[in-house]
Structure formats: structure tokens, C-alpha cells
Amino acid sequence: MKLSNCIKVLMGATFMLGCAQMAEAKTKLTVYTAIEPEELHGFKQAFEKENSDIDLQWVRDSTGIITAKLLAEKDNTKADIVWGVAATSLLMLKDINMLEAYSPKGVDSLNKKFLDKDATPSWVGQRAWVASLCYNIYEAKKHNLPQPTSWADLLDPVYKGHLVMPNPASSGTGFLDVSSWMQIMGEDKAWEFMDGLHENIGVYTHSGSKPCKMAAKGEFPIGISFAYKGAQLKSKGAPIEVIAPKEGLGWDVEAFGIIKSSENKEAAKRFADWSVTKEANVIYNKGYAVVALDGVAQPVKNYPEEAMGLMIDNDFLWAAANRTRILKEWETRYGTKSEAK
Amino acid sequence: MNTATTTTYHNHRSTFRQRLSHLGKEDIIMLIALIGISLSMLVAIIFPLFGMFSKSFQNNSGDWVGLGNFIEYFSSPGLVGSISNSIWVSLLTTVITGLAAFVYAYALTRSCMPGKKIFRALSSIPILAPSLLPAISLVYLLGNQGLIREILMGESVYGPIGIVIGMCFYIFPHILMIMITALSTSDARLYEAAEVLGAGPVRIFFTVTLPGARYGLISAAFVAFTLAITDFGIPKVIGGNFNVLATDIYKQVVGQQNFSIGAVVGMILLIPALVSFAVDRHVRKKQTAQMSARSEPYRPKPHKLRDGLLFAFCTMVALFLLTIIGTAAFSSLVKFWPYEMSLTLQHYDFNANDPNGWAPFFNSLTLSAVTAVVGTLMIFFGAYFVEKTKQFALIRSLVQVMAMVPMAVPGMVLGLAYVFFFNAPGNPLNGIYGTMVILGLSTIAHFYTVSHLTLTTALKQIDGEFEAVSASLKAPFYKTVARVHFPICLPAISDVAIYLFVNSMTTVSAVVFLYAPDTKLASISVLNMDDVGDQAPAAAMAMMIVMTSIAVKTLHVFITKGINARTSAWKNASR
Numbered sequence: 001m002k003l004s005n006c007i008k009v010l011m012g013a014t015f016m017l018g019c020a021q022m023a024e025a026k027t028k029l030t031v032y033t034a035i036e037p038e039e040l041h042g043f044k045q046a047f048e049k050e051n052s053d054i055d056l057q058w059v060r061d062s063t064g065i066i067t068a069k070l071l072a073e074k075d076n077t078k079a080d081i082v083w084g085v086a087a088t089s090l091l092m093l094k095d096i097n098m099l100e101a102y103s104p105k106g107v108d109s110l111n112k113k114f115l116d117k118d119a120t121p122s123w124v125g126q127r128a129w130v131a132s133l134c135y136n137i138y139e140a141k142k143h144n145l146p147q148p149t150s151w152a153d154l155l156d157p158v159y160k161g162h163l164v165m166p167n168p169a170s171s172g173t174g175f176l177d178v179s180s181w182m183q184i185m186g187e188d189k190a191w192e193f194m195d196g197l198h199e200n201i202g203v204y205t206h207s208g209s210k211p212c213k214m215a216a217k218g219e220f221p222i223g224i225s226f227a228y229k230g231a232q233l234k235s236k237g238a239p240i241e242v243i244a245p246k247e248g249l250g251w252d253v254e255a256f257g258i259i260k261s262s263e264n265k266e267a268a269k270r271f272a273d274w275s276v277t278k279e280a281n282v283i284y285n286k287g288y289a290v291v292a293l294d295g296v297a298q299p300v301k302n303y304p305e306e307a308m309g310l311m312i313d314n315d316f317l318w319a320a321a322n323r324t325r326i327l328k329e330w331e332t333r334y335g336t337k338s339e340a341k
Numbered sequence: 342m343n344t345a346t347t348t349t350y351h352n353h354r355s356t357f358r359q360r361l362s363h364l365g366k367e368d369i370i371m372l373i374a375l376i377g378i379s380l381s382m383l384v385a386i387i388f389p390l391f392g393m394f395s396k397s398f399q400n401n402s403g404d405w406v407g408l409g410n411f412i413e414y415f416s417s418p419g420l421v422g423s424i425s426n427s428i429w430v431s432l433l434t435t436v437i438t439g440l441a442a443f444v445y446a447y448a449l450t451r452s453c454m455p456g457k458k459i460f461r462a463l464s465s466i467p468i469l470a471p472s473l474l475p476a477i478s479l480v481y482l483l484g485n486q487g488l489i490r491e492i493l494m495g496e497s498v499y500g501p502i503g504i505v506i507g508m509c510f511y512i513f514p515h516i517l518m519i520m521i522t523a524l525s526t527s528d529a530r531l532y533e534a535a536e537v538l539g540a541g542p543v544r545i546f547f548t549v550t551l552p553g554a555r556y557g558l559i560s561a562a563f564v565a566f567t568l569a570i571t572d573f574g575i576p577k578v579i580g581g582n583f584n585v586l587a588t589d590i591y592k593q594v595v596g597q598q599n600f601s602i603g604a605v606v607g608m609i610l611l612i613p614a615l616v617s618f619a620v621d622r623h624v625r626k627k628q629t630a631q632m633s634a635r636s637e638p639y640r641p642k643p644h645k646l647r648d649g650l651l652f653a654f655c656t657m658v659a660l661f662l663l664t665i666i667g668t669a670a671f672s673s674l675v676k677f678w679p680y681e682m683s684l685t686l687q688h689y690d691f692n693a694n695d696p697n698g699w700a701p702f703f704n705s706l707t708l709s710a711v712t713a714v715v716g717t718l719m720i721f722f723g724a725y726f727v728e729k730t731k732q733f734a735l736i737r738s739l740v741q742v743m744a745m746v747p748m749a750v751p752g753m754v755l756g757l758a759y760v761f762f763f764n765a766p767g768n769p770l771n772g773i774y775g776t777m778v779i780l781g782l783s784t785i786a787h788f789y790t791v792s793h794l795t796l797t798t799a800l801k802q803i804d805g806e807f808e809a810v811s812a813s814l815k816a817p818f819y820k821t822v823a824r825v826h827f828p829i830c831l832p833a834i835s836d837v838a839i840y841l842f843v844n845s846m847t848t849v850s851a852v853v854f855l856y857a858p859d860t861k862l863a864s865i866s867v868l869n870m871d872d873v874g875d876q877a878p879a880a881a882m883a884m885m886i887v888m889t890s891i892a893v894k895t896l897h898v899f900i901t902k903g904i905n906a907r908t909s910a911w912k913n914a915s916r
Binding site: 037 | 401419480484485486497499581582595596597598600677678679680681692693694695696697698766775857858859869870872873874875876
């Protein structure tokens with residue numbers, strides 16, 4: 001019968017495909033990351049060019065989800081290395097003893113501000129990302145929305161329904177906003193500020209870049225997001241201004257740390273070594289103005305110049321220690337208005 | 342074999358050991374096959390559900406907490422609010438879709454309007470798309486930068502409005518099919534009698550048409566409600582700040598890794614599905630009793646006004662369906678909505694937007710192809726042994742009951758149940774967790790019932806004489822299966838294969854908890870890209886799914902023609 005032949009051929013093909021995959025026998029390195037998806041392909045290519053025996057497997061989601069996943073999985077995690085995730089999250093992982101201390105080759109040349117303070121660091125910073133507002137000029141004109149210059153400006157009722165911000169429970173950007181407001185204004189004032197802000201928010205999003213993308217498309221005219229995304233979209237021609245509110249900007253370090261229970265530590269260490277090289281730092285600089293290796297950073301097009309000076313003196317230890325408590329309170333106050341994570 | 346059969350039939354009280362000794366070689370093979378089938382169904386369906394059931398009484402570390410999780414759930418106002426949100430949104434969807442599908446089905450079965458075939462074909466469009474697609478389209482149509490946002494008069498599409506419209510698109514074809522069946526099983530003699538007795542068309546409609554279709558209508562309403570309350574893709578994309586149960590379960594499990602509360606929401610989601618399942622079973626029994634051998638199928642007569650109105654209505658519905666799919670296609674090609682409306686293919690370069698690039702699409706193709714081939718064979722043999730073995734009534738009815746269970750289990754619940762069962766450290770099948778195998782298994786289990794029913798119906802139509810003849814010719818049963826049952830059932834088998842293929846392409850609900858980085862699927866990629874705000878590439882990937890489904894369906898039509906020409910030649914052959 002013809003059909004049974006077809007089935008045989010199909011099964012044979014599937015079997016051969018399986019064999020072909022086995023024959024390659026690369027080390028699969030599972031990398032948990034929160035870096036913007038469009039950047040990951042570039043990192044993978046650059047790293048695997050010199051390390052063809054390693055296959056990077058990205059597990060990509062927003063910071064809050066990656067953190068929750070790791071905290072829940074603990075020693076059973078499939079992750080070999082956490083890479084490009086907020087330092088505040090890595091501090092929490094270090095606290096519960098999930099990270100393996102390791103000094104990547106060349107770590108000494110990195111700016112000390114970006115490193116775990118231990119002699120052998122448990123986590124190593126890669127670059128910093130900074131809060132910013134994305135402000136759509138067209139739509140603002142259409143709705144008569146003045147250009148905000150400060151966080152406080154956002155409480156103006158004129159912005160009602162026109163703001164969009166990331167949910168801090170799922171988004172690292174969202175959390176650095178909330179933790180920076182608390183450090184700038186003091187905790188009570190910050191909750192008062194967020195109560196007011198909540199009145200003007202159209203939706204809370206899952207990811208930190210989505211508010212800026214929505215602002216760029218005019219879906220919501222003002223997005224609370226981060227500077228890199230704004231600069232990138234503006235360079236692509238989106239009608240937006242990237243605004244650095246004058247009270248100060250929250251920021252966090254994207255960092256990596258090797259997972260203690262990993263069975264691929266050799267490969268993980270090679271990826272860690274590569275991640276502090278000049279080559280890697282040059283790629284980090286494609287979007288982010290502040291990178292861990294001094295002397296590499298070139299100015300990024302359309303990046304707000306004043307942003308560097310406005311970065312607050314961020315207390316990561318405080319932020320990490322209070323993260324769970326703050327998010328719980330946030331969820332109780334505003335949770336019902338959030339987009340599904 | 343025959344002697345063995347008769348002996349067992351007559352010796353009801355004989356012990357098991359005695360019975361076994363009466364069994365022939367073939368019976369033992371069949372027994373082993375049946376046991377194998379029931380074991381795999383236990384593993385693929387029953388054990389995981391039990392795992393979720395027990396998880397809802399444990400905390401996240403696995404300690405028994407009794408009703409603790411349920412108490413925690415019902416005392417958090419945010420979560421409980423989702424229950425009422427889910428219920429009223431699903432009810433509204435059920436009413437709107439129910440009315441539209443009824444009129445549409447009425448037009449297809451009870452009128453002489455032109456273009457019935459085209460309307461019928463157009464109505465199946467939503468089946469080819471993941472449920473995320475209508476939601477994405479609605480953002481482009483009715484969002485703050487939407488093409489026709491004015492029709493919302495300032496209301497936001499993010500929330501119940503978007504969810505209900507999206508649901509109507511997604512659910513329409515599913516209940517249309519039930520309505521069509523309900524309306525085509527009517528007896529023309531009743532209408533003749535009513536006319537002779539002097540009833541007008543309105544009276545006939547309310548006294549003959551509606552009562553005749555009532556079971557189908559009830560069944561359709563429950564199916565619509567269940568689909569609406571359990572779908573996750575639409576509220577995820579367009580729900581905005583409006584929480585429903587299906588997004589809660591995702592939020593709890595993926596967002597906060599709170600598996601215990603996730604299990605509680607899963608249990609709650611099972612309720613409407615179980616009720617609807619029970620009603621459906623009940624209704625189906627009544628429905629079949631309605632038609633007798635003497636019934637005459639109803640043949641509509643032309644009626645200008647009625648046909649014209651119905652044609653206008655169907656055109657509107659079809660336009661709605663086409664608009665949704667067309668908007669998705671268009672938005673996937675627009676360079677930068679709404680400021681640069683020139684066309685481009687750049688959003689189809691998935692390497693730029695998804696860390697896995699095109700891989701998810703090919704994963705989906707592999708999964709769909711393997712599920713279609715392996716799943717169909719498995720389900721065929723399951724159906725064969727249930728339908729054609731004469732003994733082992735107990736195991737057979739056990740398999741039959743288990744085959745019905747997936748119908749009542751929402752995809753998200755099944756996926757979550759798989760996490761609990763297969764990821765448990767002590768499970769010997771732990772190894773399939775995170776592989777393509779678990780995705781295939783969950784997909785086959787998820788769509789088992791409909792496939793099983795289709796194949797048992799096909800097998801029922803094969804006369805038992807075949808087995809009797811081949812037994813007397815001493816041909817082993819598997820040869821009869823290969824030479825008789827399989828070829829005769831080929832049309833049904835290919836229908837099931839296509840059904841499994843298309844559903845594997847479009848489904849998100851079960852697999853969203855089960856994929857690993859290298860087994861990510863196209864539908865998950867749509868979800869992820871939408872999550873980070875890359876809506877155009879998300880639309881592009883959704884269109885890839887639609888185009889694949891259309892291609893496969895078209896291929897199927899041609900192949901079916903070929904198969905029918907070959908295998909059904911005997912039906913027309915002169916003797």
C-alpha cells in the first residue's frame with residue numbers, strides 16, 4: 001500500500017533527524033536571561049563563533065519571572081548560568097546560596113562598582129540600564145499633553161489614561177522605578193506618589209520595554225521605560241522624545257552568576273570569561289551607554305545626555321532585601337489593574 | 342477464537358484463571374493491547390489530573406495543608422474578582438456567539454440563499470488561527486491607534502470589550518458546527534403536518550424548529566461558555582487591567598511560581614467544563630433518539646425575503662471573520678504602524694525579534710507532523726480495540742470512559758497537571774519533561790476525545806461480518822485491520838490527522854507550561870513577542886501558523902479526493 005510506505009518514509013525521516021541531532025553532541029548551556037530578545041541572537045553568534053562546541057539555550061523572560069522561576073526551582077533548576085539579569089535579583093540568589101563564586105579571566109579590569117564585593121565574586125556586572133520616559137510627540141500634540149520634565153509632573157490629571165508602565169512584579173525596569181522612587185522620596189511619599197500615578201495609568205505591562213514600544217506606536221503617548229529602548233526606537237524613526245525626569249533616575253546592573261548546581265560548569269565558566277572581554281563589552285555598548293569595562297563605552301545615539309548625571313546613588317542591598325515586601329504591597333494596592341504576567 | 346468467545350460468554354461465573362485458560366493466542370494479544378492502551382491513558386490523562394488535585398491541597402513545599410490554599414484563594418479579593426469577571430464575560434460571549442451562530446446555521450441549513458458553500462468554508466477560518474490572533478488584530482482595529490477605533494466611542498478595547506469580541510471570533514466555528522448538526526436532523530414530516538394544520542412560518546419556527554434543535558442549542562451554549570472561560574490567549578493579549586481566571590492561573594504559575602494557588606484555579610476552571618461535559622452527554626443521548634428511520638430530511642423552499650435577509654446577515658458575519666484575519670495579515674506587513682504604513686516583509690525576519698528565531702516555527706511543524714501521524718495511529722488502535730474486541734468488557738468500558746475525559750479538561754489545566762505529574766522527582770517518566778515528547782503527549786491527550794469519537798464512528802460502520810469471515814479463514818486480526826479496517830476508515834483517519842495537525846499548530850494553552858527553550862513552539866513565540874510589545878512580528882508568526890494550516894487543509898482536500906476515488910471504488914462497483 002502506498003500510504004504505509006509514506007508512513008515508513010516519514011518515520012524514517014524523523015528517526016534520522018533525531019540521529020543527526022545526537023551526532024552533533026554540543027554542550028547545551030542553559031542560560032536564564034532577561035535581556036531584550038532582539039539582542040540575544042547577536043550575543044549567541046558572537047560567543048559561539050569562538051566556542052563552537054557550546055550551544056547557548058536561552059530561557060528568556062522578564063526579570064521578575066526569571067527571578068521567581070529560579071527561587072522556586074532552587075537546586076532543581078535547569079539553569080547553568082543566570083546572565084543579563086538585574087543585580088538585585090542576583091543578590092537574592094546569592095543570599096540563598098544558589099550562586100557559585102568564580103572570578104572570570106580578566107575580571108580585574110572591570111569597574112569595581114559593577115562587581116560583587118567578595119574577593120571571588122558571586123556575580124559580575126555587565127552594564128547598567130537606566131529609567132527614562134518615552135514621550136510621543138504626535139500623540140501628545142493631539143491630546144494636548146505637555147512634555148513632562150519630572151516624575152511629579154506625571155500626577156497631572158491631564159495625563160489620565162495616557163500613561164503606561166511596567167508591572168514591577170514581572171519587570172526589572174518596573175521594580176527599579178519603584179525602588180528608586182522610594183529612595184528619592186522616602187517610602188511613604190513614594191506610595192502616595194504611586195497612588196496618584198495609578199489614577200493616570202492606562203495599563204501596566206508585563207515587560208519593561210513594552211511601555212516604550214507602545215509610546216512609539218502612539219498606543220499610549222507616555223511610557224515609563226528605560227533609556228536604551230527609547231534611544232533605539234527614536235533612532236529607528238519613532239516620533240518620540242526620551243526624557244530623563246529631573247528628580248533622579250533608577251537604574252540597575254545587568255549581571256551574571258554561575259548556578260551552583262549546574263552540571264556544565266566548565267562551559268558556564270567559559271561563557272563567563274567571554275562575558276567580561278572587550279568584545280562582549282563592545283556589544284553591550286550597542287544599546288547601553290554604561291558598560292562594566294572602562295574605556296569601551298561610546299556615546300549611544302539619541303541617548304539622553306543628562307541621564308548619566310541623574311542616576312541615583314542606588315542602594316542595591318536595600319532594594320534586594322526589601323524586594324519581596326515592596327512587591328507584595330504593590331500587588332495589594334494596584335494588582336487588579338495589571339496586564340496578565 | 343470462536344469457541345473461546347462462546348465459552349466466556351456463557352460462563353459468567355467462571356474464575357479469572359479459568360477464563361484465561363480459555364483464551365486463544367489472539368485474545369491474549371488483544372488483552373495485552375487493551376491493558377497497554379489503558380495504562381497509557383492512565384499516565385497521559387488520569388494520573389496528571391490526580392497530581393493536580395492533590396497539589397491543590399499542598400503548599401509549595403509539598404506539605405499537606407488541607408483546604409488552606411482554597412481559603413487563601415477565596416480571601417484575596419483580587420483573585421476572587423476574576424471569577425465574576427470570567428463568568429459575565431463568558432456569558433455575554435455565549436449569548437452573542439450563540440445567536441449569531443444559530444442564524445448562520447439556520448441560513449446554511451434552512452434557506453435557499455446563494456453561496457452556501459463559500460459561507461460554510463469561510464466560517465471555519467478561526468479554527469486555523471491561534472486564539473492570540475483575533476486579539477492582536479483587535480488592537481490594530483480598535484486600539485488607541487486602531488483603524489476603526491471610533492466605533493467604540495471612546496471606550497477602551499483593553500478589557501472586557503476586546504475579550505468578548507475576540508472570543509466571538511474564536512468560538513464561532515466551534516458552536517456553528519453543533520448548531521448545523523442540530524438543525525439538519527429535523528424531520529420534514531413535522532413541517533408538512535404543521536403547514537397542513539395551518540401554522541404560519543413564525544409559529545412553525547417556535548413550535549417545530551426551536552424545540553427540534555433545543556438539545557443542540559443547549560449543548561452549543563455550554564461548549565461556548567466553556568471555551569470562553571478557559572481560553573487564555575485572548576485575555577492575555579487584550580485583557581489589559583481586566584483579570585480573568587485563565588490569566589490568573591498563568592500569572593500564579595509562570596509569574597509568581599505559585600503552583601499551589603495555580604492548582605486551585607485549575608480546579609475552579611474544571612467546574613464549568615465538567616458541568617458542560619455532563620450536559621453535553623445527556624443531551625447527545627436525547628438528540629439521537631429524535632430521528633427515526635422513517636424521518637424525511639427537511640428541504641427548504643426558496644423564499645425571497647428570508648433568503649435575502651439571511652444572506653445579508655451571513656455576509657456581515659463572514660466580513661467580520663475576514664476583517665479580523667485580514668487585519669492580522671496586513672499588520673504583519675506594515676512597516677511601522679501607524680506612522681509608516683508602507684509594506685515590508687521585515688517582521689517575518691524572526692531572528693530580529695525572538696531569541697529562537699525561526700526555530701519555534703519548525704518545532705511546531707515537527708510537533709504537528711509527528712502528532713498527526715503517531716497520534717492518529719494510537720487513537721485508531723485505541724478505537725479499534727474498544728470497538729471490535731468482543732471480550733474484556735470491563736477494560737473496554739474503562740478505556741471508553743477515559744477517552745471522554747480530555748473533552749472536559751481545559752488545555753491550561755491539562756498542561757499544569759502535566760507539570761505536577763511529570764516533573765515530580767520520583768516519576769520514572771521525569772526524563773520526558775522539557776522534551777518534544779511531553780508536548781506531543783499533552784497535545785494528543787488534549788485532543789483525544791473528538792478524534793476517538795470520529796474513529797469509533799467510522800469503525801462502527803464496518804460490518805462485523807468482516808471479522809467473522811477473516812476468523813473463519815484463520816487470518817489473524819491484525820491482517821484484517823491492515824487490509825480491511827484501515828483502508829475503509831482512511832477518510833476518517835485523514836480527517837483526524839488533519840484535526841490533530843491544525844490543533845497542534847494553533848494551541849497555546851497546554852503547552853505554555855511545558856515548553857523548554859529548544860522546544861518552543863510558534864504559538865508560544867507569538868505570545869512572547871506580544872509580551873515584549875513586538876506586535877507586528879507576533880502577527881507575522883500568527884500568520885505563518887494560519888498559512889501552514891491553510892496549506893495543509895488544502896492538501897488534505899486533494900488527498901481525500903484521491904483516497905475516496907481509490908478506496909471507495911468498491912462502493913460504486915457493479916457486482
